Structure formats: structure tokens, C-alpha cells
Amino acid sequence: MKSRVAAFTFVALILAALIAVALATGPKGFGWGDSNGLMLLRTPRVLAALAAGLALGIGGAAQQGVFRNPLADPGLTGVFGGALFGIAILLGLAPDIAWQKSWLIPAAAFGGALTVSAVLVTIGGHGSTARLLLTGLGLNAFTAAGTLVIAARSGESRELLTNGAYGDWLGMATIELTWFPALLCLLAALLLLTLARSLDLLSFGEDAAKGFGCDVPSVRRRAVLLTALAAAAATCLVGQVAFIGLLAPHLARTLIGPRHALVLPFSGLLGAALLLGADTLGRGLWPQLPLSAAAVTAILGAPVFIWIAKSRHE
């Protein structure tokens, strides 16, 4: 119990420190050299990274809970790919109206993420880890190819979509673009927290959970819907970022145990810290040639992913 409070406090302090560093980091690198005006300009970017990281962390933990599988991650199972594909379809079909309403792009992302989730649950939801991940692999490849095809054919959105595929949208965060998806991230995260006990019961298997009084189809439906919403909203803010939804829950489980009432919020905190840290590192290390948040998470996350896979089979 004590160690859990300590772990929460520790991550909260790290997050606070990261926010301070992120607000201070500018085109000249780390440091407090810039004026307050510049700090205000950076606020949307920091907020976007925090909201997206929160949604990615909780969304990853929820998806792992629903599939009862520590390797499920909206990045690997193609849900992010679906969200970006949804955005690509909107930009490809109706580039003129896409920016007229602030909810249009998030709605398109949600549609894409939900479609991929539905296919994932139908085909890969009841079988083995291999089946789930192979289905995800296929969906990932398909949506990535679809996004690239649309990007290649639409001149004006080409750079935008390519940047999205590389997870490099944080740089264009403004309050106008950020507020609505950030709100959706927060909403999805809060609603996912209410599923904590059901996800605990579900960890005993569908049958046992039903026997324990858990309305499994309804829980599954809500979790998939909310994870898709979290993934879609996060994609609108950063583009595609893999590994956060995988790393944050894994770290959370190692630090505070597997109970979802703790894992979900803790994964959210860790996700926010990881994404903000990655973004700040990416633009602070080489200010002239900034790296995208997704590139940094992949560079740091991929070895950890391999380490998880290795330690699971020992």
C-alpha cells in the first residue's frame, strides 16, 4: 500500500518536472532562456502531449485488459492506423470541408479506429495471442497502405498525412486544434476508469466473469468503444505513436500490481510522462533537427518491448 502511494507520488513529481522542462525548452534547446510569451506558445503542445499520453496509457491498459493479453496495444493492433486512415479518407474525399468544423477530423479518426476495433474483436478477439497480433499486423499494414495511397494522390494533404504516419503532429499544436481532441482524451480516460472492476473480473476469462456477475458483452463493447475514442483523439493530437500503450501499462503493473483500479490511472500518468518526455527530448537534444515524439518513443520503446517479450518466455 505504502509503495503504491510512493510510486504514484514519484511519477506525479516526474511529470511535474517534465512539464516545467517542456515549457522551458525552445528552439535553442533546454533551458529557461526564453521569455514568458514563448512559454504560452508552447502550452498547447505540452497540453496535447499530456492529453494524448494519458489516453494512450489508459487505452493501452484497457485494451490489454479486454484481450487479457499484455502485448495488446492500439499501436500494434492497428487501431491507431485505423484512426489515421479515417483522417486520410476525410482529407482525401473532402479536403475543403475537413477543417470547417473542429469535430470533423476527430469524428473521422473515431470512425476509422472503431472499424478496425470491430474487425479486431470479430476475427482476433477469441483466439490466441498469435491470432490477435497477426490480425493486428494485417490491419496495421492495410490501414498504413491505405493512408499512403491517399497521401500520394492528394497534393495538399500529402505532407500532413506523412507527418501523421510518423507521429509528428505535436509540432503544429495550437489551442484551436488541440482543445477538442484533448477534451475527448480526458473523457475517454475518465470513462475507461469506470470499467476497472469489470476488467479485473474479465481477467479470469469470459465464462468465469459471467459467472461472477459481469455483463461481459456490454463491458467488452464499452471498452472497445472507449479505447477507439482514446486512440482516435490521441491520433488527432500526435499522429501514430506505438509503444506508449504497451510500455505504460507494463511499467504500471510492475510498479503497483495488476489491479485495474490502479493500473488504469497509473498507466495514464506514465503515458503522459512518457509522451511528454519523448517529445521534449526529441526537440531539445538537437534543436536544429528535431525528432518526432513517435521516433523517440520507438527508439526507447522498441528495446523495452523486446525485453518484455524475452522475460515473458523465460
Next chain:
Amino acid sequence: MSNAFVIRALGLGVELNGRRVIDGVSLCAAGGTLTAIVGPNGAGKTTLLRALAGLTPRTDGTLMIAGADPAQIGAAEAVKTRVYCAQRPACAWNYPLTDLANITSRPEAFADWLVKLNLEEVIDRRLAELSGGEQKAVHLAFALSQLAEPFGHAILLDEPTDSLDLRRQSAVRLALRGLAQSGAVCVIATHDFELARHCDRVLVLAEGRLIAEGTPADTLTPTVIREVWGVDLTAIPSSR
């Protein structure tokens, strides 16, 4: 008179993938009784138990448990009329037992059951650190702790003594008798003849049909066993 029955299942039929797995099985059980379902592998014991729990949709028959059909009411309501524990529970995450107490709806009852099933010495371990039998006992404790009140409720257990050591097997038998004495109906699918002989009534199932029904002495006879299992009991010293 019929109201005395906690479980009233009439003419149950279940089809899975076009195959008739349960065919016209009826089971009525009053509060305070222990019923065992026995039969060879693949006889349909688990399916019958799942159908009784409302977890497997049935194609025929009517079912009432404590005045409601568990397949018709929601899962949250059904758990108030019956508890169900699967044969081979597997948990996706490595919970400490102390966390499981927080997950169950009735932590005190869970702690009581851990003691009743001789698990108090492993209480600060995690699930993966327990043996298969201990995990099974924890799962039983978790399932049974969901029951607020034994009286007038059904307890449906699939192989409750499977992989348990002798001490825990006898603890389970004792606990089931205790639950029955408090007015619950226990229905158990089992291969454990020791447990079946401890029950008030035995249903012998083969290929989804009821072959014999009655007291253990009437049903678990060498004749029935030779007919259903194809085994000559005199050759097995322990069961006589």
C-alpha cells in the same frame, strides 16, 4: 410443493455446432441437498452445468433457479441467484491474493473462504506463485464469496476437487455439506466418486442423456459403472 425446489430444470436440450450435447435432461433440486453429475469425458457434464448457470444458451426446456431463469436475467442479477465456478480457471494477470479480496464484491467472505480451504498460509503470495491445486482453491473461494446468502440459492461447481490434495478435497466436501445445511442447493459435475458418494443424489450422464438417477448407493453400482464407463469396478481396489 414445487416451490420447494430451488432448481427446476425440465427437458433441457443444448446444441453446440449442430451436435446435440444435452438431450432432454431434467433436474429438480430442493434447498439443503447436494447433487452430483457424473459421467465419462464428453458426456456433457460441463455443458449441463453451464446451461444451468445460464452461460450456455439452450435449445429446449425450461429453467428456474430461485424463481428466475439465469439465462434471461442480466449477469448482475443472475449472480444473486447462483454462483458458478469453472473447471480450469486461468487468470490473465498475476494478482496478489490481497488484491483479489478487493475485486470480489464481498472481501470478508473471501477471507473466510481462504481460511476454510486451508489457504491462510499463502495469503500474501501472488497467483502465479501458487500450485495448480492452490490456484483452483483460490478460484473456488473467489466464486463462493460472491454468494451473499446460501439459503435458497444454487451453487454450481465444475470439478471442485480437481487437482486438490486430500486435505483440501475433504475441506471442500465439508464446506459443501455446510452450505447445503444452510439451505443452499449444490450441483457438482465431477469425476471424483468419493465426492459423488458424499452427495444426496447422483445423476449419471452419458452422451448428453440421463442414464440413471438416485442415491449414490442406487446409481454408482458396478452394473451402471460397467455399462457407462466400460470399467469393471472390482478391478479397482480403492472404489470397491
